[in-house]
Amino acid sequence: MTEKETIACLASHSALNILKGAKDEGFKTLAICKKGTTNFYKSFGVADEIIEVEAFSDIFDIQSELEDSIVVPHGSFVAYLGIDRYLNEFHVPTFGNKEILKWESDRNLKSKLLKESGIKIPMEFEKPEDIDRPVIVKFHGAEGGRGYFIARNSDEFYRKSRAKDDLIQELIIGTTMYPSFFYSVVRDRLEFFCVDRRYESDVDSAIKFDQDPTFTVVGNFPIVPRESLAIKMYDLGEGFVSATKKFVDPGISGPFCLELCVDRDTNMYSFEFSGRIVAGTNCYIPYSQYSYVMWGEPMSMGRRIAREVKEARIDGMLDDITS
Amino acid sequence: MTEKETIACLASHSALNILKGAKDEGFKTLAICKKGTTNFYKSFGVADEIIEVEAFSDIFDIQSELEDSIVVPHGSFVAYLGIDRYLNEFHVPTFGNKEILKWESDRNLKSKLLKESGIKIPMEFEKPEDIDRPVIVKFHGAEGGRGYFIARNSDEFYRKSRAKDDLIQELIIGTTMYPSFFYSVVRDRLEFFCVDRRYESDVDSAIKFDQDPTFTVVGNFPIVPRESLAIKMYDLGEGFVSATKKFVDPGISGPFCLELCVDRDTNMYSFEFSGRIVAGTNCYIPYSQYSYVMWGEPMSMGRRIAREVKEARIDGMLDDITS
Amino acid sequence: MTEKETIACLASHSALNILKGAKDEGFKTLAICKKGTTNFYKSFGVADEIIEVEAFSDIFDIQSELEDSIVVPHGSFVAYLGIDRYLNEFHVPTFGNKEILKWESDRNLKSKLLKESGIKIPMEFEKPEDIDRPVIVKFHGAEGGRGYFIARNSDEFYRKSRAKDDLIQELIIGTTMYPSFFYSVVRDRLEFFCVDRRYESDVDSAIKFDQDPTFTVVGNFPIVPRESLAIKMYDLGEGFVSATKKFVDPGISGPFCLELCVDRDTNMYSFEFSGRIVAGTNCYIPYSQYSYVMWGEPMSMGRRIAREVKEARIDGMLDDITS
Numbered sequence: 001m002t003e004k005e006t007i008a009c010l011a012s013h014s015a016l017n018i019l020k021g022a023k024d025e026g027f028k029t030l031a032i033c034k035k036g037t038t039n040f041y042k043s044f045g046v047a048d049e050i051i052e053v054e055a056f057s058d059i060f061d062i063q064s065e066l067e068d069s070i071v072v073p074h075g076s077f078v079a080y081l082g083i084d085r086y087l088n089e090f091h092v093p094t095f096g097n098k099e100i101l102k103w104e105s106d107r108n109l110k111s112k113l114l115k116e117s118g119i120k121i122p123m124e125f126e127k128p129e130d131i132d133r134p135v136i137v138k139f140h141g142a143e144g145g146r147g148y149f150i151a152r153n154s155d156e157f158y159r160k161s162r163a164k165d166d167l168i169q170e171l172i173i174g175t176t177m178y179p180s181f182f183y184s185v186v187r188d189r190l191e192f193f194c195v196d197r198r199y200e201s202d203v204d205s206a207i208k209f210d211q212d213p214t215f216t217v218v219g220n221f222p223i224v225p226r227e228s229l230a231i232k233m234y235d236l237g238e239g240f241v242s243a244t245k246k247f248v249d250p251g252i253s254g255p256f257c258l259e260l261c262v263d264r265d266t267n268m269y270s271f272e273f274s275g276r277i278v279a280g281t282n283c284y285i286p287y288s289q290y291s292y293v294m295w296g297e298p299m300s301m302g303r304r305i306a307r308e309v310k311e312a313r314i315d316g317m318l319d320d321i322t323s
Numbered sequence: 324m325t326e327k328e329t330i331a332c333l334a335s336h337s338a339l340n341i342l343k344g345a346k347d348e349g350f351k352t353l354a355i356c357k358k359g360t361t362n363f364y365k366s367f368g369v370a371d372e373i374i375e376v377e378a379f380s381d382i383f384d385i386q387s388e389l390e391d392s393i394v395v396p397h398g399s400f401v402a403y404l405g406i407d408r409y410l411n412e413f414h415v416p417t418f419g420n421k422e423i424l425k426w427e428s429d430r431n432l433k434s435k436l437l438k439e440s441g442i443k444i445p446m447e448f449e450k451p452e453d454i455d456r457p458v459i460v461k462f463h464g465a466e467g468g469r470g471y472f473i474a475r476n477s478d479e480f481y482r483k484s485r486a487k488d489d490l491i492q493e494l495i496i497g498t499t500m501y502p503s504f505f506y507s508v509v510r511d512r513l514e515f516f517c518v519d520r521r522y523e524s525d526v527d528s529a530i531k532f533d534q535d536p537t538f539t540v541v542g543n544f545p546i547v548p549r550e551s552l553a554i555k556m557y558d559l560g561e562g563f564v565s566a567t568k569k570f571v572d573p574g575i576s577g578p579f580c581l582e583l584c585v586d587r588d589t590n591m592y593s594f595e596f597s598g599r600i601v602a603g604t605n606c607y608i609p610y611s612q613y614s615y616v617m618w619g620e621p622m623s624m625g626r627r628i629a630r631e632v633k634e635a636r637i638d639g640m641l642d643d644i645t646s
Numbered sequence: 647m648t649e650k651e652t653i654a655c656l657a658s659h660s661a662l663n664i665l666k667g668a669k670d671e672g673f674k675t676l677a678i679c680k681k682g683t684t685n686f687y688k689s690f691g692v693a694d695e696i697i698e699v700e701a702f703s704d705i706f707d708i709q710s711e712l713e714d715s716i717v718v719p720h721g722s723f724v725a726y727l728g729i730d731r732y733l734n735e736f737h738v739p740t741f742g743n744k745e746i747l748k749w750e751s752d753r754n755l756k757s758k759l760l761k762e763s764g765i766k767i768p769m770e771f772e773k774p775e776d777i778d779r780p781v782i783v784k785f786h787g788a789e790g791g792r793g794y795f796i797a798r799n800s801d802e803f804y805r806k807s808r809a810k811d812d813l814i815q816e817l818i819i820g821t822t823m824y825p826s827f828f829y830s831v832v833r834d835r836l837e838f839f840c841v842d843r844r845y846e847s848d849v850d851s852a853i854k855f856d857q858d859p860t861f862t863v864v865g866n867f868p869i870v871p872r873e874s875l876a877i878k879m880y881d882l883g884e885g886f887v888s889a890t891k892k893f894v895d896p897g898i899s900g901p902f903c904l905e906l907c908v909d910r911d912t913n914m915y916s917f918e919f920s921g922r923i924v925a926g927t928n929c930y931i932p933y934s935q936y937s938y939v940m941w942g943e944p945m946s947m948g949r950r951i952a953r954e955v956k957e958a959r960i961d962g963m964l965d966d967i968t969s
Contacts, residue, residue, distance in 0.1 A: 012550050012551055013549075013550050013551075014550065015550060016550065016612075016613070016616045017612075017616075019616075020615070020616040020619075024619070037554050039557070039561070040515070040553070040554045040557045040558075043512060043513065043514060043515065043557075043617070044515075044613070044616050044617050045617065046616055076551075145587075146587070150853065171853070173848050173851055173853065174847045174848050174851055175845055175846070175847045175848065175850050175851055175864050175865075176852070177845075177864065177865060189689060190689065191689060192686070192689065192690075195865070197845075199498055199500075199520075199546055200498070200852065201497045201498045201585050201586060201587050201589070202496050202497050202498065202586065202587050203852045203853070204498050204852060205496055205497055205498055206499070206523065206526045206527060206536070207473065207494070207496065207526070207536070213852070213853070214587040216587050216588075216589060217549060218498050218500065218548060218549060218552060218585045218589065219498075219500060219518070219546045219547055219548040219549060219552070220546070220547050221544065221545070221546055221547075221867065222545060222867070222868060222929070223845055223865045223866070223867055224865055224866050224867075224925075224928045224929045225864060225865040226659075226863060226864060226865060226925060227658050227659050227660065227661060227662065227925065227928070228658055228659075228722075229864060229865070230686070231683050231686045234685070234686045234689075235686075238685070262847050262864045263847060263848065264791075264792070264847050264848050264860040264862050265862075266847070266862060266864065279547075279549060279550065282547045282550070282612060283545070283547045283612065284612075285610075285612040285615050285616060286610065286615045287931075287932065289662075289663075289928060289929065289930075289931040290662070290690075292666070292931050292932045292944075293662045293663075293665075293666040293690050293692055293931060294689070294690050294691065296666075296670070298615075335873050335874055336872075336873050336874075337873065338873060339873065339935075339936070339939045340935075340939075342939075343938070343939040343942075347942070360877050362880070362884070363838070363876070363877045363880045366835060366836065366837060366838065366880075366940070367838075367936070367939050367940050368940065369939055399874075468910075469910070522821055522823075522843075522869055523821070524820045524821040524908050524909060524910050524912070525819050525820050525821065525909065525910050527821050528819055528820055528821055529822070529846070529849045529850060529859070530796065530817070530819065530849070530859070537910040539910050539911075539912060540872060541821050541823065541871060541872060541875060541908045541912065542821075542823060542841070542869045542870055542871040542872060542875070543869070543870050544867065544868070544869055544870075545868060602870075602872060602873065605870045605873070605935060606868070606870045606935065607935075608933075608935040608938050608939060609933065609938045621938075
């Protein structure tokens with residue numbers, strides 16, 4: 001790969017984080033903005049160049065303009081591009097191992113990888129008749145925090161359900177915590193980065209009403225786990241890295257997040273992972289508690305990514321940290 | 324206006340924020356402390372001078388001692404001085420456009436300004452008979468988070484209500500987020516600053532009891548909205564700035580906050596605004612995520628205010644940013 | 647005492663905070679790690695030396711290896727060592743006044759000290775028959791957030807209770823806030839440091855179920871109180887310092903925390919205190935809002951402790967800040 005001078009991303013999700021981090025590490029920055037959002041990004045002065053598009057999927061048509069760039073994928077990236085088109089039709093180098101995003105996007109692959117990581121996942125029920133504890137049911141195609149309901153037994157399931165291919169999952173009663181990690185290929189080490197909790201409408205509304213809750217993510221809170229739980233989370237992170245080395249050759253590279261629920265006995269269950277930067281890391285600009293302890297300087301996840309690119313460039317390892 | 328060397332404020336609300344910010348920008352600082360609170364402020368070493376008063380409204384009698392000062396108004400300022408006395412009897416230059424505080428203090432003016440800003444506000448019902456959805460009812464003269472109740476229909480309203488001039492407002496079920504902005508007259512630009520969520524007793528109590536909730540603000544949490552929602556909030560902020568330019572000549576100057584509720588479809592409703600620094604910005608000393616991205620140095624709202632004064636002084640614009 | 651060059655602690659609770667703070671102040675650092683946790687601590691690079699033990703109580707057997715150290719006690723320290731063995735068999739100098747930890751560990755001494763501090767504590771009921779309001783009942787030996795239940799009257803008490811020596815305490819409905827302070831013996835002053843709120847499973851679960859709640863602490867949130875409440879908290883802190891000077895000779899030294907509940911009238915009740923660093927301060931690495939206002943440089947609680955040791959060493963006061 002030629003010497004890349006620019007870090008680029010879609011202007012959404014964690015773009016401010018990524019762009020500012022890149023500038024702090026001395027990169028040129030490029031933001032691909034949807035029409036109508038340019039003012040917002042311009043006001044921060046972190047994008048050296050802005051390309052305005054009608055829709056994010058237009059990125060396929062402007063690949064030639066990204067020749068000098070490494071693109072950092074985030075949560076909106078796959079959502080807008082589609083995993084298949086991204087894997088097959090996008091040829092600009094992206095940061096990290098793009099294969100992991102296929103595993104993130106597929107319910108069965110996701111479960112397989114979590115199990116291999118040694119992480120507890122909520123029990124799944126094949127048939128409504130098997131329900132023997134409170135469950136959370138996800139309508140087929142549920143998206144953006146909608147299309148869930150809770151049932152205590154099969155009767156309640158049938159009163160509320162719409163389809164047979166709903167996912168019926170044990171309801172874990174507990175508190176959610178989302179630890180973010182950075183696996184550095186250049187330094188060959190796993191870094192514990194930060195923890196957040198999602199803020200969801202309307203399940204986190206101060207006033208509750210008697211309707212099935214929605215889990216539309218509207219923001220993120222910073223949170224610091226008990227140190228003994230942070231250690232457990234780090235173990236889960238190490239298990240995850242090993243599992244990706246086995247299944248997703250050559251393994252995870254860069255940021256990832258385990259979405260955990262901690263029950264009253266501090267058992268941890270994961271119902272999801274993200275194989276890339278998550279929006280929760282936006283709480284931690286310019287620092288997280290953990291990144292300060294490790295680095296002693298401002299180090300957001302966006303900057304950590306840029307630092308990895310910089311160190312890889314110096315070591316001739318750019319091909320190892322992009323795909 | 325003569326060269327002002329001192330930034331002053333009432334020692335409450337966001338005084339530590341304002342005073343530390345002023346010191347960081349090289350100003351002298353003056354705190355007007357209520358008897359009994361001096362120890363607290365002294366311990367931080369951020370007030371070069373302290374004037375002790377029996378009551379904050381004594382500030383009217385010590386105006387001659389503030390000749391060298393610009394006073395920064397905050398939430399406690401208008402609450403203790405009274406909007407009319409403030410506008411008519413207080414002659415020390417205050418930061419920002421003081422007219423906006425009249426609009427903030429008046430229920431009808433407030434709604435008018437929000438509507439002109441293009442911001443959705445909860446529907447109001449003139450008569451209890453019109454109630455066709457859950458509502459929140461505010462007793463006339465309700466203050467400090469007390470005097471609210473929730474009703475699902477007119478029957479429940481009559482069971483709970485005490486007076487005919489209660490405000491009956493559509494209850495928006497959703498999560499609250501309070502974005503703070505800074506409109507810089509000197510730089511002629513709108514800055515997205517930070518977002519907080521209020522912590523309210525006892526509606527945020529972990530243990531709920533069957534009484535009508537109170538919303539007494541006891542603190543603020545930091546929170547980071549989804550970036551796509553931050554962009555929407557910025558648009559609302561721009562609408563608000565335009566509306567103030569039309570109605571509150573010459574328009575807003577300095578910090579303001581939109582109190583928003585986000586529903587399950589990510590619609591945003593505003594039920595209030597603050598035309599000055601809010602206590603939620605206290606979460607963000609010395610940084611917010613957004614102020615770091617924009618400035619790359621410690622920049623709290625208190626410091627942002629002082630920076631504006633400093634830049635205005637250099638540009639001969641002090642009269643434009645005070646009133 | 648000889649010149650101590652090293653700050654040591656058990657690798658748990660707030661160890662990253664303490665170790666990083668010590669390094670920032672130029673100390674050597676030593677972490678006593680339980681087997682299996684070494685990787686986590688090594689990854690941060692803040693422990694110059696690591697001693698691996700099977701169980702934390704092994705620290706009694708390695709005291710000779712700590713000759714050059716001052717040990718910083720934290721919440722896990724007393725929990726694992728036991729207060730009696732710690733006071734009688736541990737001879738390495740520990741930071742602060744270790745006697746206070748005896749008062750923290752004993753229900754009656756704790757109440758006595760809080761009362762002497764002028765702090766409201768929830769009313770206690772001797773007999774279930776006396777219950778005239780909602781109460782929270784703590785089983786004898788309740789630990790780690792388990793073994794509580796709520797009762798509205800004596801009937802409900804008897805339906806749920808298991809033993810006669812349960813603690814029956816008035817239930818304060820309100821929001822919890824945990825202010826941390828630092829009392830500096832070297833500077834002879836009380837510093838308001840930060841405020842957090844615990845994140846507890848499963849009482850803070852987004853989805854509630856009809857079981858008695860547990861209060862297992864899984865993490866901490868940052869929170870900023872209204873400035874007028876911070877002033878009240880500071881007054882409580884001053885009362886607490888005075889009370890310790892009277893009862894726990896020569897008085898508190900270093901960090902402490904008051905666990906408060908704020909009701910709808912902003913009355914504050916304390917149900918507990920901690921006479922040492924609490925995990926809530928981990929939210930505030932490298933800063934809290936208040937520590938930045940006071941110090942204008944990165945100042946976590948861990949660093950504040952190390953700064954005190956450094957200043958004491960310069961002033962020949964090491965004996966005054968250790969025990």
